[in-house]
Amino acid sequence: MGKRYFCDYCDRSFQDNLHNRKKHLNGVQHLRAKRVWYDLFRDAAAILQEEQTKKPCRKFLQTGQCDFGSNCRFSHMTEQDLEKLSAQVQGERRSKELQQEGADVPPGAIEDWLEKRAKRLSAAQSNSERLIKLARSIAVSRQPQ
Secondary structure, X not given: OOOEEEEOOOOEEEEXXXXXXXXXXXXXXXXXXXXXXXXXXXXXXHHHHHHHHOOEOXXXXXXOOXXXXXXXXXXXXXXXXXXXXXXXXXXXXXXXXXXHHOOOOOOOHHHHHHHHHHHHHHHHHHHHHHHHXXXXXXXXXXXXX
């Protein structure tokens, strides 16, 4: 049977030889799946820049559907979507600038975290104490008299 090659992007396997692998890696289905995978990890600024350069898709705006889907060369984002994305990019830039300036952690954030941690630890400790008492009582009841 021989070795098999599994493509994580396409979620399929095939016999591993030079011809099959080359054919698959250069195939349309693989290239689309690979692009979709990497698009999941793009930042909002790159998406916004790309979408602003595209013209709006008429068919998508009229019907809400496009035959080309994610392969359409036109934008499927409405003005509101672009505004939300732009606001998200601005928020990310502001937070990045604050981190670079060495801004302090918002007041109360550490105290809140410490308080929640203390509650969790005390709850876990009380649960473990109850389990120990239960185990001791079971052990005592099983001892021969």
